[in-house]
Amino acid sequence: MLEFGTDGVRGRANSELSVEFAQKLGQSVAVALGSSTFVVGRDTRVSGTMLEAAFAAGLCSQGASVLDLGVIPSPGVAFLCSKLRLPGAVISASHNPFFDNGIKIIGAAGSKLSTDVEAEIEALLRGGALPAAERVGTISGATDLVDDYVSFLCDIDLVGSLSGMRLVIDSGHGAASHLARRVFESYGAQVVMIHDAPDGTNINAQSGSTHLGSLQEAVKLEVADLGLAFDGDADRALAVDEQGAVIDGDYIMAIIASYLKAKGQLRHSTVAVTVMSNMGLGMALRSRGISVIETDVGDRNVVEAMVRHDLSLGGEQSGHIIIAEVATTGDGILTGLVLCAALRASGHKASQAASVAMSRFPQVLENISFPGDARARLAATEVVEAIRSRAEELGEEGRILVRASGTEPVIRVMVEARSASLARDVADALCKTIRG
Numbered sequence: 001m002l003e004f005g006t007d008g009v010r011g012r013a014n015s016e017l018s019v020e021f022a023q024k025l026g027q028s029v030a031v032a033l034g035s036s037t038f039v040v041g042r043d044t045r046v047s048g049t050m051l052e053a054a055f056a057a058g059l060c061s062q063g064a065s066v067l068d069l070g071v072i073p074s075p076g077v078a079f080l081c082s083k084l085r086l087p088g089a090v091i092s093a094s095h096n097p098f099f100d101n102g103i104k105i106i107g108a109a110g111s112k113l114s115t116d117v118e119a120e121i122e123a124l125l126r127g128g129a130l131p132a133a134e135r136v137g138t139i140s141g142a143t144d145l146v147d148d149y150v151s152f153l154c155d156i157d158l159v160g161s162l163s164g165m166r167l168v169i170d171s172g173h174g175a176a177s178h179l180a181r182r183v184f185e186s187y188g189a190q191v192v193m194i195h196d197a198p199d200g201t202n203i204n205a206q207s208g209s210t211h212l213g214s215l216q217e218a219v220k221l222e223v224a225d226l227g228l229a230f231d232g233d234a235d236r237a238l239a240v241d242e243q244g245a246v247i248d249g250d251y252i253m254a255i256i257a258s259y260l261k262a263k264g265q266l267r268h269s270t271v272a273v274t275v276m277s278n279m280g281l282g283m284a285l286r287s288r289g290i291s292v293i294e295t296d297v298g299d300r301n302v303v304e305a306m307v308r309h310d311l312s313l314g315g316e317q318s319g320h321i322i323i324a325e326v327a328t329t330g331d332g333i334l335t336g337l338v339l340c341a342a343l344r345a346s347g348h349k350a351s352q353a354a355s356v357a358m359s360r361f362p363q364v365l366e367n368i369s370f371p372g373d374a375r376a377r378l379a380a381t382e383v384v385e386a387i388r389s390r391a392e393e394l395g396e397e398g399r400i401l402v403r404a405s406g407t408e409p410v411i412r413v414m415v416e417a418r419s420a421s422l423a424r425d426v427a428d429a430l431c432k433t434i435r436g
Contacts, residue, residue: 004118005406007298008104010093013047017101019054026058028124029089029105032117039088039142041069041077043175043233045098046200052091055103060137062130067142073175073234074104075331076149082110082328083148092175092233095210096407098201110328112300150179153333154186156326158265159341163188166224167340168240170215172208173198174232176333183333189340192222204231209238209319209332216244226340226350230332236319237332239339241350249319250281252339254357256321257290257313259342265312265325266290272305272314274298275401279416284358298406299330361398362420364427368411368434374404377434378411386433390415390426398423402430 002009002016009025011017030038038059042048048071056066067086069077074090081088087108093100105113105121113121124130167189171177177196184191194214195207204210209229219227219240227240239247247255253271260266270291273281282292293309295301299322302314306324315321320330327334346353370377377383383402391400398417405412413430417423 003122007094007407008090008102010096010100010102010407012099013045013051013101017051017103019050022051022054022103023058023061024125025103025121026055027062027130028058028121029087030059030062030064031124031130032121033087035064035087035108037065037067037086039067039069039077039080039084039086039145040091041072041074041088042091043074043203044071044173044177044198044200045093045101045203045232047101048091051101051103055089055091056139060139061133063133063135063137065137066139067145068139069145070141070143071175071178072146072149073331073333075235075327075329075334076146076175078106078110078329079149079152079327080145081106081108090233094233094235095204095208095231098203098205111303112329146179150182153183153337156334156337158263158323158326159187159337160344161188162340162344165226165340165344166190166192166222168192168194168215168218168222168224168227169336170194170207170218170227170229171196171234172204172230172232173202174204174208174230174234176230176234180230180333184337187337187340192218192224194218208232209236212238212240212246216240216246220244226343228336228339230336231319234332235330237321237335237339238319239336239350241354243351245351245354247350247354249315249317249321250278250360251354251357252319252321252335253277253313253315254281254284255342255346255353256323256335256338257285258288258357259338259345260313260325261288261290262345267310267312270309270311272302272309272311274302274316276317276414278317278358278363279361279399280358297403303329361416361418362423363414363416364420364423366413366427366431367405367408368413368431369409370404370411370434371409374409374411378402378404383434386430390430394422394426398426400426400430402434
């Protein structure tokens, strides 16, 4: 049985993530959350309508009704959950290829469920058939609610005018394809769209935030000020400067943190980041009087730290950025808007702003395919000893992070060091040991 990972449940559509599973999950969610109505949206992958129908049927069979939003970015579902005070779900596998899909449950506050509620849903999933409800819910089309989300994005006080900015936006053939242009043009930006023609199977295919090559080329070809790339469900954003260089989530956080602090909107002058963020980010922020709180990997952990410490900014190197002044979750379009505003306020070109924001330690990140028990492998004596000895070798001039992915059958190895060659050598040695 699929279990909740760092971002809901995910698997191969029509195989691991079957119609039967989606329906049972819908039933379990309806019982656990007890709401009379849910909002449900999806991204553009071909299996989305099938799994959405099955999940919605499960909700209805337990007496809950469904507002079907159609194609919408996952942060749009979170926004509408918060606005309507209703729980909901997103049918999406984010940055994964089209043949995967997932189901992410969102609470009525617009944020992810607690681990306790997820455990309750999993217990219901493992149990037998749920008894039929006395009433049957209905499914209603509610695509007009997407306009409420777009209107929200078009009226962000932090942004102001983007008139004169020329942008290239890569929507990855995903959920932002039909609305990104409208949002950025509402602020006066000139927009060139690429990879905005979803056909059900091209989502994230050599496009979007995980494949930046074509965006880098387009930015230079169009003589643009900035390129922005979203993933399939548009909850993350990465950028490309006017010279084609990548501006990852760490750089974006450094730029936005300085912008928010200058406006007096960086609460407690503190930012929450994960252990995957580059050492250079923490050094740069602290040099500006901005404290850093480090969390485990996953935007859930970042959000929890932000709530606990009353913070207005947090995020991940991957481009999941949470701007709590205006949103409950990571939103790629919102991140792109505020980044553009920060660049305008700095008076610098994107390349200059990034170089001023932080200096990056050389970092090597390797993903080792490991379909077996990844956590057991990482607990093996030879692996533990290899990590310990290599960490001693790096000392305070670098660091190592090795972990099992929460969304894919891989082990992730990250090494930072003062020199790129040393980082590569250490990463290669660790990968060799882990593979055995």
